[in-house]
Amino acid sequence: MTTKSEQRELPADVLSAGSGVSDARLVEEARRGDREAFGELVLRYERQLIRVILRFVNDVELARDLAQETFLRVYERLDLFDPSRRFGPWLFRIGVNLTLDYLRRRKRRGRWVLFSESPGGQSPDPAVSDSRQALDVSQEVRTVLEQIPEKYRAVLVLRDLEGFPTSEVAAILNRKEATIRWRLAEARDKFQRLWLKRLGTTTTVLASEHSQKK
Amino acid sequence: MRMNCKRARTDVALGVGGDLDDTASQMLERHLATCPECRKYRRQMEAGLRTLYGPSNISTHDLSDSVWPGLLKRLPSREEIHRSNRFNGWLPAAAVLTACLAVVALTTGPDPRPHDFGGGSILMDTISIRDVLPLTNVARPVEESLHGARWIIVDPRHPTTPFDLPQRRRLRRGN
Numbered sequence: 001m002t003t004k005s006e007q008r009e010l011p012a013d014v015l016s017a018g019s020g021v022s023d024a025r026l027v028e029e030a031r032r033g034d035r036e037a038f039g040e041l042v043l044r045y046e047r048q049l050i051r052v053i054l055r056f057v058n059d060v061e062l063a064r065d066l067a068q069e070t071f072l073r074v075y076e077r078l079d080l081f082d083p084s085r086r087f088g089p090w091l092f093r094i095g096v097n098l099t100l101d102y103l104r105r106r107k108r109r110g111r112w113v114l115f116s117e118s119p120g121g122q123s124p125d126p127a128v129s130d131s132r133q134a135l136d137v138s139q140e141v142r143t144v145l146e147q148i149p150e151k152y153r154a155v156l157v158l159r160d161l162e163g164f165p166t167s168e169v170a171a172i173l174n175r176k177e178a179t180i181r182w183r184l185a186e187a188r189d190k191f192q193r194l195w196l197k198r199l200g201t202t203t204t205v206l207a208s209e210h211s212q213k214k
Numbered sequence: 215m216r217m218n219c220k221r222a223r224t225d226v227a228l229g230v231g232g233d234l235d236d237t238a239s240q241m242l243e244r245h246l247a248t249c250p251e252c253r254k255y256r257r258q259m260e261a262g263l264r265t266l267y268g269p270s271n272i273s274t275h276d277l278s279d280s281v282w283p284g285l286l287k288r289l290p291s292r293e294e295i296h297r298s299n300r301f302n303g304w305l306p307a308a309a310v311l312t313a314c315l316a317v318v319a320l321t322t323g324p325d326p327r328p329h330d331f332g333g334g335s336i337l338m339d340t341i342s343i344r345d346v347l348p349l350t351n352v353a354r355p356v357e358e359s360l361h362g363a364r365w366i367i368v369d370p371r372h373p374t375t376p377f378d379l380p381q382r383r384r385l386r387r388g389n
Contacts, residue, residue, distance in 0.1 A: 033292040042282045050281075068281040072288055076295055141265060159231070160266055166233060185227035192227075192262030 023087040031078050038078075042071050045088065048162075049095050055157040056099045058142065066102060070095040089171035092164075096154065096172055103150075144194045152187035159184055217245040219252055226256045230263050 021040070029037035046067060053063040053070075073094055081090055145153055158169045159180075166184065170177040217225075225242045228234045234242065246253050290298075 031292070035286065035289060038289070039282050039286065042285060043280060046281055064279075064281055068285050068288070071281065071285050075289055076298075079295075079299070137265065137268060141268070156266075159233075160263070181228060181233065182224075184231070184233060185224045188227040188231065188259065188263060189223070191266060192259050195262045195265060196258065 024083055052162055053099050055161055066099050070098050092172045147194050148190050152183055155183045156187040222252045223255055226259055230259045
């Protein structure tokens, strides 16, 4: 089925680099013990991977640690990789699973701070105009995303925030594309409802503050 | 075929993100032309998605430092990985084998229940290794032995009354 989504901009890093050596070739060389080849794969994918992880954990250092752990696991499991498939979705599957596992463990320990923690790197940059307002909205969006169940949130993050095509999201989350499409519709619906609800709350709070000032 | 509102809203949710094929889009448009509620839903959905696509604080993070230098220090050699994989392959098999042997030993071995000698003492030279095994309380303090041990080992050269004998006698008398 052809959808308009294919016309959307795809993450450049996710697709194999148009120039230079292909992912498959680099994987093959890394399997034979060529660390430089694996390093090339790391450089090719790390920024995109950290960005994806950052959508789940709002902490750059933690995201970098999880990304490093992901690459370590990938290197250890290179022999299990099926070369007839694409490397990107396999890497992101491991990364997303690792991140979700981490969050589940943290949730079990009762320190559920996904999207709601405010690490040091979040202060607005005064050099950037209107960044305060942008960050406020961004925080609001994060708070709303936090309320969406994990299986929907993962689809929303990968499709709408990171721009992966649904086929790629299906490969990353190891689900059928039809399931992903259904979850995507549900996730957008949930987000929109929660966002409207939050807007209503915010408007009410602002109105009450306004009347108190009067 | 006329589309119902539930189906239309699913398609709206997909359509606003460009995830609907042309045929489904045309069907949806026909439905929206006749359904004000679904049109309102589409406006809300578009506004919500615009917010989602909007500002991202991720761009404020510095992602320029590569994880590769740190990772390179942690990378094991391929030989180490192969060795580890071989070991990992054997580990489950060894665990299953050990478990099977343990089950066989437990089901066909001697009766593990401690022997009850009625509170009397046992001469050390008549005790077998099988009888020694349950006597884990021998080295414990007297107070613990009163509750935990049924009997104790007594040196035949210096026979003494077992610690729990007076208590047993009191119980028999009903005191």
